[in-house]
Amino acid sequence: MAQTLVRTDFQFPHQDHVYHGKVRDVYFLRSEQVAMIATDRISAFDVVLPKGIPYKGQVLNQIATYFLEATRDIVPNWLISAPDPMVSLGLRCEPFRVEMVIRGYLTGSAWRAYKAGERTLCGIQLPDGMRENEAFPSPIITPTTKEDVGHDENISREEIIRTGLVSEEDYKQLEAYTYALFKRGQEMARERGLILVDTKYEFGKKDGKIYLIDEIHTPDSSRYFYAEGYEERFERGEEQKQLSKEFVRQWLIKNGFQGRDGEVVPEMTEEYCKSVSDRYIELYETVTGRAFVAEPTDDLTARIERNVLAALK
Numbered sequence: 001m002a003q004t005l006v007r008t009d010f011q012f013p014h015q016d017h018v019y020h021g022k023v024r025d026v027y028f029l030r031s032e033q034v035a036m037i038a039t040d041r042i043s044a045f046d047v048v049l050p051k052g053i054p055y056k057g058q059v060l061n062q063i064a065t066y067f068l069e070a071t072r073d074i075v076p077n078w079l080i081s082a083p084d085p086m087v088s089l090g091l092r093c094e095p096f097r098v099e100m101v102i103r104g105y106l107t108g109s110a111w112r113a114y115k116a117g118e119r120t121l122c123g124i125q126l127p128d129g130m131r132e133n134e135a136f137p138s139p140i141i142t143p144t145t146k147e148d149v150g151h152d153e154n155i156s157r158e159e160i161i162r163t164g165l166v167s168e169e170d171y172k173q174l175e176a177y178t179y180a181l182f183k184r185g186q187e188m189a190r191e192r193g194l195i196l197v198d199t200k201y202e203f204g205k206k207d208g209k210i211y212l213i214d215e216i217h218t219p220d221s222s223r224y225f226y227a228e229g230y231e232e233r234f235e236r237g238e239e240q241k242q243l244s245k246e247f248v249r250q251w252l253i254k255n256g257f258q259g260r261d262g263e264v265v266p267e268m269t270e271e272y273c274k275s276v277s278d279r280y281i282e283l284y285e286t287v288t289g290r291a292f293v294a295e296p297t298d299d300l301t302a303r304i305e306r307n308v309l310a311a312l313k
Contacts (some may be wrong), residue, residue, distance in 0.1 A: 002055060004297070007039070015030075023043055023060070024036055024039065031091045033098050034240055035087060035089050038060040040055070044252055046259055055281060056277065059219075065082045070263075075181065077280075078211050087308055089308070093206040097148050098143045100174055102179070103198040104136060104195075106136065107197060110142070110198075121311060122156050123158055124159060133230075139182055141175060177203065178201055186253060195285065196222060199222035199225050219279075224243065225242045
């Protein structure tokens with residue numbers, strides 16, 4: 001099986017610090033740039049799972065690049081170039097401490113909370129009588145805090161503004177960008193026979209200007225249903241055929257793990273890791289309409305270092 005990249009420890013020129021996230025490692029450079037490396041780590045329920053997924057980093061980085069290039073007319077973004085299949089080089093922005101989650105359908109964690117009796121989500125009142133995977137009359141924004149460690153927490157628009165996490169003026173702009181990006185994402189998904197169900201966006205500021213940062217519309221940040229058969233499955237109350245990381249969450253739930261204290265991650269066999277890799281590659285090809293070209297993985301660290309150094313020159 002292909003090698004995976006689960007840990008990085010580079011020393012790039014003019015590097016001042018590194019942020020190791022759940023999935024990405026971000027190298028901050030004094031040249032006002034960042035090198036973001038999409039590793040093959042996979043997380044669920046805010047826990048990094050013990051094994052990497054072959055080609056996952058390449059898939060995530062190339063999908064994000066594809067959509068960042070396709071949405072520059074909506075909002076400025078941080079991306080400068082992608083010098084390696086697993087790396088994006090971009091502007092160094094000061095991130096807002098919230099993630100803009102937007103939902104077009106009642107599913108995933110929102111459905112689990114709704115099924116348990118909750119009717120308010122991030123300050124938004126939900127009607128009674130909704131069913132799993134039902135479309136909202138119009139998309140709703142359900143923001144979360146952005147935590148460096150531990151769980152991100154749901155938060156309302158009012159709390160964000162009241163506590164000063166984001167100014168009211170900036171938050172209104174983030175909302176406008178979020179709705180516009182989601183609309184474009186849904187249109188692009190529809191062209192590929194998919195439904196963009198929900199996703200999240202992150203934004204930052206540089207020199208007083210708001211930029212879209214991080215990834216967009218990848219299987220780690222988004223959920224897709226296949227459009228064909230959606231209505232029939234919904235009417236029958238069946239699970240939707242989907243392309244997203246939700247299948248990993250469901251596998252964990254069925255094996256007794258939801259990230260709670262005392263729970264143990266089930267064994268990730270080589271066969272299982274390959275099956276997850278195949279699903280990520282399927283999503284890449286379906287979402288972009290491009291054939292996935294697997295890059296050599298015999299020495300990922302050397303390849304990444306070589307390509308980033310060439311780009312920084």
